[in-house]
Amino acid sequence: MTLRAVIRLIACAAMLASASAAADPPALSGDIIADLEQLQRQLQQGGHDGVGERARTQALRLEGGNVADRWASALYRQLAAGAEAGAGRHEAAAEHLRQARSTQEAPQPQRDRWLREEARLRLAAGQTEEAVTLWLDWHQRHSGSADDRWRLARALAELERWDEAADWVERALADDPNPNERRQALASTVFQRAGRGEQALASLEAALNAQAGPAAWRRAAAMAQGLGEAERAAAIWEAGWRLGVLAGEEDLRQRIELHLVAGTPARAAEYLEAALTDETLPDTLEHRRLLARAWEEARDRAQALEAWRTVAEQNNSGKDWQRLGLLAHAWGRLELAQEAMQQAAAHGAEVDPRWISTR
Incomplete structure (x- = not known):
């Protein structure tokens, strides 16, 4: 002081x-x-x-x-x-x-x-418990300011009295609905630890804007995903990306991954295809495999088969040729299935002869 x-x-x-x-x-x-x-x-x-x-x-x-x-x-x-x-x-x-x-x-x-x-x-x-006792006594007679409530909530959190801390965070947010990043982090932590995940996420989302740092956007998306709301997580990430807060190779990769998890694989595939074309992401076997998986999950047969063929040709792996063969067979592309299984066998994969002879 x-x-x-x-x-x-x-x-x-x-x-x-x-x-x-x-x-x-x-x-x-x-x-x-x-x-x-x-x-x-x-x-x-x-x-x-x-x-x-x-x-x-x-x-x-x-x-x-x-x-x-x-x-x-x-x-x-x-x-x-x-x-x-x-x-x-x-x-x-x-x-x-x-x-x-x-x-x-x-x-x-x-x-x-x-x-x-x-x-x-x-x-x-450092006498946190004594301080909390005094503040609770004082608050019985005084409403106090938002700063007072945040201070008490933080002290209660230090004592791991999460339910009480959450109550005081709620009171603080009533007068301070747009807290700074430090208080926002406190609110989300307290709500999470008190078992109020939805409140934690809602408080984080309320503070997201172009001025919020990348960490806040990432934390909100991670929390949504942790609550099992993959679509919400993808939407949060998408908004952060469009505002320019999230950027760079790692954030783009996460954007793609979230769309896969959220059930929008076609969008993930489109973003990845564009990124490989303009070299925003490196044209690696890992990214080619991710692209193939995205098109497959999107049920775009032509794109998926082409993407898996590219992976198999680049990797020369019997397992990748075998996967292409199985997928082609399931989708009625018997000629491609036979070719892929022949390649799979040639590259060391165990292939049932009946696959190779399929016409």
């Missing part, structure tokens, strides 16, 4: 002395107010150790006094917290605020402000 944040979040003593007038906080003497103001100025100038020592001494001295003394002690505790936080000693700062908010003379709104700040400090100190 920066000194500026500490000064902003832990209000100056003079302001607190006059704040919440409607709650009638105990009146402070002029010398106490002057001392608090002086310490606050020193804190603003970076005098953490000096302010901390003086504030602690005053707080201890006054905590057993009358009503006004106990109120002053709480304000000194607040300054001590500011000094400790400014020096990076978050746990010590949180403890000072805990003691300050236990002062019954402090108005409830002020104690709630200390409660909220203590929660932040506990989190900064």
